[in-house]
Amino acid sequence: MSDNATLAKTPLFDEHTRLGGKMVPFAGFEMPVQYPLGALKEYQAVRDGKAGIFDITHMGQVRVTGTGALAFLQYVTTNDVSKLAVGQVHYSSLLNEQGTFIDDITTYKISDGEYYLCINAANRHKDVAHLQAQAANFDVTVSDESDDTTLLALQGSEAQSLLQPLTDTDLESIGYYRFAQLELDGADAIVSRTGYTGEDGFEIYIPNTAAKHIWLKLEKAGAIPIGLAARDMLRTEMGYALYGHEISDSITPVEAKLMWITKLDKGDFIGRAAVEQRKAEGAKLSMIALKLTGRGIPREHYKVVADGKEIGEVTSGMHSPLAGCGVAIAYVEPEYAASDCLAIDIRGKAVPAERTTTPFVRSNVRR
Amino acid sequence: MSIPADLMYSKDHEWVRIDGDNATFGLTDHAQEALGDIVFVEIPEEGRAVAAGDAFAVVESVKAVSDAYAPIAGEVIESNGQLEETPEKVNEDPYGDGWIAKVKVTDGDTSHLMDADAYAKFLEE
Numbered sequence: 001m002s003d004n005a006t007l008a009k010t011p012l013f014d015e016h017t018r019l020g021g022k023m024v025p026f027a028g029f030e031m032p033v034q035y036p037l038g039a040l041k042e043y044q045a046v047r048d049g050k051a052g053i054f055d056i057t058h059m060g061q062v063r064v065t066g067t068g069a070l071a072f073l074q075y076v077t078t079n080d081v082s083k084l085a086v087g088q089v090h091y092s093s094l095l096n097e098q099g100t101f102i103d104d105i106t107t108y109k110i111s112d113g114e115y116y117l118c119i120n121a122a123n124r125h126k127d128v129a130h131l132q133a134q135a136a137n138f139d140v141t142v143s144d145e146s147d148d149t150t151l152l153a154l155q156g157s158e159a160q161s162l163l164q165p166l167t168d169t170d171l172e173s174i175g176y177y178r179f180a181q182l183e184l185d186g187a188d189a190i191v192s193r194t195g196y197t198g199e200d201g202f203e204i205y206i207p208n209t210a211a212k213h214i215w216l217k218l219e220k221a222g223a224i225p226i227g228l229a230a231r232d233m234l235r236t237e238m239g240y241a242l243y244g245h246e247i248s249d250s251i252t253p254v255e256a257k258l259m260w261i262t263k264l265d266k267g268d269f270i271g272r273a274a275v276e277q278r279k280a281e282g283a284k285l286s287m288i289a290l291k292l293t294g295r296g297i298p299r300e301h302y303k304v305v306a307d308g309k310e311i312g313e314v315t316s317g318m319h320s321p322l323a324g325c326g327v328a329i330a331y332v333e334p335e336y337a338a339s340d341c342l343a344i345d346i347r348g349k350a351v352p353a354e355r356t357t358t359p360f361v362r363s364n365v366r367r
Numbered sequence: 368m369s370i371p372a373d374l375m376y377s378k379d380h381e382w383v384r385i386d387g388d389n390a391t392f393g394l395t396d397h398a399q400e401a402l403g404d405i406v407f408v409e410i411p412e413e414g415r416a417v418a419a420g421d422a423f424a425v426v427e428s429v430k431a432v433s434d435a436y437a438p439i440a441g442e443v444i445e446s447n448g449q450l451e452e453t454p455e456k457v458n459e460d461p462y463g464d465g466w467i468a469k470v471k472v473t474d475g476d477t478s479h480l481m482d483a484d485a486y487a488k489f490l491e492e
Contacts, residue, residue: 041404230429297406318429
């Protein structure tokens, strides 16, 4: 706790402490890991038809403007930005020349000459330096707006009914992975039907100055504050990748099963040649989803074993309340990816696990 | 924060109830609250001998894996099998249904343990 003085606070820090949030260091910020309700009940509130509100202001935002914006983003990101319509968002990534991940991101198309990127907190400075260096070759301006922007996620089946009273824009008109720029309780906001939970809901970008009153309004309307622990449970149950776990600068999209956001046919982009080569050679590791058939909770870095030897490692694991068992995402040696005799080493005991698919539980996102 | 007067406490936040030759171990209210929602308990096998300070059980919350340490030495005669299905009992009733193991005491030395008053002071420090 002694080095908390060096940690950043979001504009909602006082709300988190008022609510009794247990604050922990996370990506350079002091963030609530859980509130007195507890991670499990917070998780349940989002899954069971309520709405949870998450302060995810630690994440970064970058605005890309200029006549060269499309060409720039086609070159620095992996997804095909030419396919984005105005008002549409897609999942994408930034690769280095080795074809491994600098970050995973979402790209919002505001207009032909203006895009908005949401990036991971821990990678923010690295991403911005990379983007600005690359921008020198394009007619484009890259602005880091992270310090001025509050990002809230409102997730759960009640999200829309809680948010609607704060805006005149019909939220029903915002489809999945679509967004609108709208006025939210008097503040300029970007609201997208996106999230990291597998439930219907929104991510809401607002100026820091509007953070407190919008948070309070949503809280008063019945949104339940959710901490990082429940957020991680919700995303792991969906099998969503998290930078530093499933993806990193030693993993390419071939291993991470993210070729669906890596469009090799769109023209040149950073990392393309390396990814093509890896694709031709085959993945070095296979990402698999496992469900424990024995008792225990798989955790990050636990070893996956088969035939009495270590053949891989868990990148994310949890006890899934809905699946009623331990679930894990792991990287294993490719020849074992289809094995039916896998186990996870939990404190020296090989607990049997079976292959499954993600999401581990039903997704309720609005398609 | 509940600290029953009839129990002894370790610095690692376990409680022990000594009853003749036998003793019961569990986690204190403070421990369960610090851990948060407990989702898994690995209970010890019957017959296992533990020295004071040995890890005798593993308690997992949503985010963390923690060992529970034996407050005194003993041989496990019964483990709380209910915790396999309902680990949340450790949160809900840490001194009652959330007990973890019963042992036959092999060394009754409790000089390293605290009574309720001392434990309450220990928590304040």
